[in-house]
Every structure is written in structure tokens, then in C-alpha cells.
Amino acid sequence: MSSIAIKGVKKAYAKNAVVHGVDLEIATGEFIVILGPSGCGKSTLLRMIAGLEEISGGEIWIDGKLVNKLEPRERGCAMVFQNYALYPHMTVAENIGYALKVAGVPKAERMQRVAATAKVVGLEAFLDRRPAALSGGQRQRVAMGRAIVREPKVFLFDEPLSNLDAKLRVAMRAEIRRLHRRLGATSVFVTHDQTEAMTLGDRLVVMNGGRIEQVGTPAEVYNRPATRFVANFVGSPSMNLMEGAIDRHGVFVYDEQRRIPLPGALDARLVGHKIVLGVRAEAAKLVEAGTPGSLPATVDFIEELGAGRVVHTDFDGLSFAVALSDAATFETGDPVGVMIDPADIHLFSIESGLRIDLPASQPAHATSL
Amino acid sequence: MEKRATFSSTTIGLLFALPMLVLIFVFFYWPSGQALYWAFTLEQPWGGGNTWVGLQNFRQLLSDPYYWGAISRSMVFGLGSTSIAMGVALLLALFTDREMRGHKAYRSVFIWPYAIAAPALGLAFRFILAPEAGFLSLINQIWPGLWNPALDGTDAMIAVIIAFSWKYVGYNFIFFLSALQSIPRSLIEAAAMDGSGPMRRMWDIQLPLLTPTLFFLLVINITESFQDSFGIVDIMTQGGPARATELMVYKIYFDGFKGLDYSGAAAQSIILMGLVVLLTIVQFRFVERRVHYK
Numbered sequence A: 001m002s003s004i005a006i007k008g009v010k011k012a013y014a015k016n017a018v019v020h021g022v023d024l025e026i027a028t029g030e031f032i033v034i035l036g037p038s039g040c041g042k043s044t045l046l047r048m049i050a051g052l053e054e055i056s057g058g059e060i061w062i063d064g065k066l067v068n069k070l071e072p073r074e075r076g077c078a079m080v081f082q083n084y085a086l087y088p089h090m091t092v093a094e095n096i097g098y099a100l101k102v103a104g105v106p107k108a109e110r111m112q113r114v115a116a117t118a119k120v121v122g123l124e125a126f127l128d129r130r131p132a133a134l135s136g137g138q139r140q141r142v143a144m145g146r147a148i149v150r151e152p153k154v155f156l157f158d159e160p161l162s163n164l165d166a167k168l169r170v171a172m173r174a175e176i177r178r179l180h181r182r183l184g185a186t187s188v189f190v191t192h193d194q195t196e197a198m199t200l201g202d203r204l205v206v207m208n209g210g211r212i213e214q215v216g217t218p219a220e221v222y223n224r225p226a227t228r229f230v231a232n233f234v235g236s237p238s239m240n241l242m243e244g245a246i247d248r249h250g251v252f253v254y255d256e257q258r259r260i261p262l263p264g265a266l267d268a269r270l271v272g273h274k275i276v277l278g279v280r281a282e283a284a285k286l287v288e289a290g291t292p293g294s295l296p297a298t299v300d301f302i303e304e305l306g307a308g309r310v311v312h313t314d315f316d317g318l319s320f321a322v323a324l325s326d327a328a329t330f331e332t333g334d335p336v337g338v339m340i341d342p343a344d345i346h347l348f349s350i351e352s353g354l355r356i357d358l359p360a361s362q363p364a365h366a367t368s369l
Numbered sequence B: 001m002e003k004r005a006t007f008s009s010t011t012i013g014l015l016f017a018l019p020m021l022v023l024i025f026v027f028f029y030w031p032s033g034q035a036l037y038w039a040f041t042l043e044q045p046w047g048g049g050n051t052w053v054g055l056q057n058f059r060q061l062l063s064d065p066y067y068w069g070a071i072s073r074s075m076v077f078g079l080g081s082t083s084i085a086m087g088v089a090l091l092l093a094l095f096t097d098r099e100m101r102g103h104k105a106y107r108s109v110f111i112w113p114y115a116i117a118a119p120a121l122g123l124a125f126r127f128i129l130a131p132e133a134g135f136l137s138l139i140n141q142i143w144p145g146l147w148n149p150a151l152d153g154t155d156a157m158i159a160v161i162i163a164f165s166w167k168y169v170g171y172n173f174i175f176f177l178s179a180l181q182s183i184p185r186s187l188i189e190a191a192a193m194d195g196s197g198p199m200r201r202m203w204d205i206q207l208p209l210l211t212p213t214l215f216f217l218l219v220i221n222i223t224e225s226f227q228d229s230f231g232i233v234d235i236m237t238q239g240g241p242a243r244a245t246e247l248m249v250y251k252i253y254f255d256g257f258k259g260l261d262y263s264g265a266a267a268q269s270i271i272l273m274g275l276v277v278l279l280t281i282v283q284f285r286f287v288e289r290r291v292h293y294k
């Protein structure tokens, strides 16, 4: 069991900086998910924790010990790789038992621990097979088994589920969660899949371009995105964002026909400024065209999701998604009205992208967090 | 509009293959056929054609202690040079792979020795290993007479083995290095995460995954040591001193062109050819069965 502290960690390849000073505290036994788009430096950060990548600046502490200069084996982390990285010339049992063999665990104990681990990951029947003779899901289990057999202080996962089909991914997700409850080891899980991130993490770390955008519980990140990037990246469909100006009555003006009054007291500093306003598709409603207070739109196309539908509407060139759960039917080209509850809006600075909280304008559901 | 070839596809194919077939025939089958003919016949002492003698040439060879000497020296030479060339190349490749990933220029430097013709190489090593003036003359200054390949048979054998190994180190190195670099990086990293240090990783992960390359190079090195050694021996020692470096291939040349015993030499080359073919078949069979993971 162990806590990890990351202080101002940077990484540069030659002159090319890819991680720009990351600060993060991970508590003992916590399950942290690092979420971000491709190329944002998630793997690099994880590999620096593991000791596979040199740290260009800053400090990483594991369990109260500075590990910057330590070899991977001295850090006590186990890692599950995206492509599993199983040893092709060893059987499943040898793969799982390799770490124990290296550590000099006597053969009898080793066999017993390998057998116990194989049971946990459901591989008892495959112990004598080579990885080439396993399915993708079984290989994934071997990789998991290899990590847990050592009872490590820290688990590191680098997109371990991204090579599996959708169904297996959901099953493995549940299994990883169960395993974490059982072993209670500190875990860092890297993914670019937000469903995975939302369902697995105690806390989410959203990264972009080598920086942390937000750290928080999945609900916090979803309900109060700290930046425009997070608002756009987290949630499916992604949050609708509109750029417009605040007039002197405290009304957000996208264009002549589309105005949204801001909730709460008027913030004098915002008047006359351009700003980004965000609304989740789930928070908007479709009403009949011309309903007072609604924004005029036309139906662009409809995504059928099974449980509900997402109607993509058009604001004279800007796409705006509305999630529907009822059975109302619309056709492409239909004129409609989009109704937005002022309590459900998010504001972001257009320059810095940071969230702007209006005085006394905390959305009702956010204050309860 | 499509123009049709008026030849049948077999004719066209044969025509394209013809230049190569002619080359193979002229430089391989014809000489081989000639050698076979000589091996089973004996030339009349004063000319006047060959007479069929069956296996007599072979029987004579196999009861000749000098020939057995050449065989065992070839074995010593083959094993010695193969283990040195492969061992050194493997070590260099392992270290290069660890320290200098992707340095292509550095890699190509190691292939150059292979491009040097054996006689030129032999000449160079004759100077390098010369007892009175060469690189090793230092040894003789300290212990006079310790190193003298011109007089001491063992020294001579060591000298030709070193020269030959030097040539093949670069060749083997290229194969080892590219095999090492084709091992996924993540396997090495996974082993590192499993607590395995650099040496242990070489032993447990890299070497086992190199076995196909190891076996392939073993075949190549041993067969080449039987054949490609001629130039080096001819320039450096001429089989001497006192036959100490008379390898099978050198004896063929010596008996055939110096001793003018075409029949005996031809029989020897048939034996050598058979040996090489046998070795290749055995080893490739073994490779096929033994070293496949995928």
C-alpha cells in the first residue's frame, strides 16, 4: 500500500517538452484515472512513475521515498501494458511467476502463488499454454495476473483494455474494480476512454497538452468542469459551447435571436465581454418552435442510442446537441425551439479557458457536491 | 485495347529465368558434374583418358591419416572461429542495443570487415600478427619466442582463427542487432517491472528470443568456415607449419593444383560438399522444429 506524490514533474525529449510540470497527490489505496486525448502525455507520466522513463524535472515520491533515481524494480510498482507485453517463449504459469522467480521465491511457494493468482484471474485451465495460443481477453488476464502475483504497492495500467471488444471491456472493467476492492493497492489507470474513466476512478485527472486541466471525482469533473477543454472532452455527447457577449442586463447574446439570461446577480466585470457559454445536451430541452424563451433551431440529424436519442440541431451554422429520453419524433429540417435552464449553464473565459463562477449563481446540483 | 503476349506463360517464365539458369549451370552444375566425374575416375599416368574406378578414390582418402588430420583441423577451426565470431558479435550487439538504439551509421561500420576479401584480410593479419614487427611482437619482447605462428602450429591455428573470426564478427553483429531490435521494447520493460536487472533480462528474455537467429548464424558460420577459409589460410600460412593449418578446403587446393591429383581433390570436394549439405539440412530441420514461438 502506498501513496504517490508528484511534484512539478516535467518531461522533455531532446528539446521537445511533452509534460510541463505536473503536480498530483495520490492517496494510499486510491484508484486514480488519468484521462486525456491521444498524445497528451498520459503514458509518459505513467512511465515516469514506473521508472521506465527518465524524469526531466521535478520529483516523484512513492511511499515517502524519493524515487527519481531508482530503477523500476526498486520502486515496487507493477504495470499492465497496453499490448500486454507477455513473454512469448514462456507458458502462462511462467509468465505469471517470472517476477517471483527473479525475486528468488522458492519453487514450491512460487507454484502455489501462481496457482492462486491464476484462480483470481480465471486462468487455471491455461497455465501450460503459450501466449500465442490465447485469445485477446485471456492474454489480458495473464497480464493482470503477472501484475498482481507480486502483491505490489502500486498498480500502473496503461490503457489495458483498449485492445478488447466492447463487451469484454465492460466485463474486465468490472473485474478490475473488484480486484481493486479486494487488494486495495494504489492504482493509476491511464485511458482515453471517458466511460472507462468515469466508472473506474475514485478521482479523475484530466490532462491536455502535457498539463493537468482538472483533478476531481467523476461527478465533480462532469458537473463542474474546471476548463473549457474539460467541458468539451468529458461527457458524451460533448458539452455544447457557444461564444457570445454579455450585455448590460446580464444576458448572454449569441446572436439577435438567441439570448440566454445569466442566473443570479449581475457580475459587472463580465458586462461587454466575450465569453464561452456551455450547456450539456442532457440539460437542454426541445420545445415547439416559437415557444417564448426558447432558442430557434432546425433539426440537423438524429442519433439513435437505443436508450434515448441525441438530436443535433443547427443554430445557423453552430451545431447544438440535445439529448432526448421521451419518444417525441422529429425529422431532419424541422424547425424547433431549444429551451435552456439558466441554472444549467457553465461559463468559461474566452482567453484562459478557465471556468467562471458567477456570484450566488452556483447551479443547484453543483452546490450539493 | 490490350495487347496479348503470344508466348505461353511457361515460355516467358523460362526466358526470364534463362540468364540465371545459365549462370547457375556454368558456375555450379557444370563444375560439380566435372568434380563428380573426376571423383569416380582416375587419370592415366601419362594421359590418354580417365578410367572408371568406382569408390577407390574415396577409400584411399578415408584411409589416409593426413586427410583425417585435415578433417579434425577443420573441425577445430570451424568451432573456434564460429564461437569467437558469434560470441563477440553477440556481446557487441547486446551492448549496442542497450546503449545506442537506432544509431544506423554505427551499425554499418561493423559490416565493413565482411566486405573485405579473404586474401586481403589474410595479408593484413599477417602483418598484424607477425612475431617480429607486428602488434604481438610486444609479447615476444617480454617472453621471447612465445608467439611465433611461422614455427608453432598452435600459434598458426590461433592466427587464422582470429583473422577469420574478425571477418565474421561484423556479419553476425548485423544479424544479432537487428534481431535484438525487433524484440518489442515493452517486453524488456515488462521484465524490468518484474524486477529483472539488465543481465538477467538478456539471459531470460533476449537470448531465448534470439534462438532462431543463433541457429541460422551457426549454420552460416560453420559452412563458411569450411569454405571461405581458403584465402586466409593461403595468404597467412599456406597450410603450415608442418600441415598445422591444412584445412579440408586448403588440402583440396593443394592436392589438386600443387600435387596435380585431380581425382583425389575432386573426391575431397565431394566429401566437403556432402558435409556442408548434410550440416545445412540437419540444422535447418532442427531450427524448424525447435525455435518457433509464433
Ligand SMILES: Nc1ncnc2c1ncn2[C@@H]1O[C@H](COP(=O)(O)OP(=O)(O)OP(=O)(O)O)[C@@H](O)[C@H]1O
Pocket: A013, A016, A018, A036, A037, A038, A039, A040, A041, A042, A043, A044, A045, A192
Ligand atoms: N521517445 C520519444 N521521443 C520523442 N517524443 C516522444 C517520445 N515518446 C513520446 N513522445 C511524444 O510525447 C507526447 C506524449 O506521448 P504519450 O505516449 O505520453 O501520449 P499519450 O497521452 O499516452 O497518448 P496515447 O493516448 O495515444 O497513448 C507525444 O506527443 C509523443 O509524440
Ligand SMILES: [Mg+2]
Pocket: A042, A043, A044, A158
Ligand atoms: Mg499512451
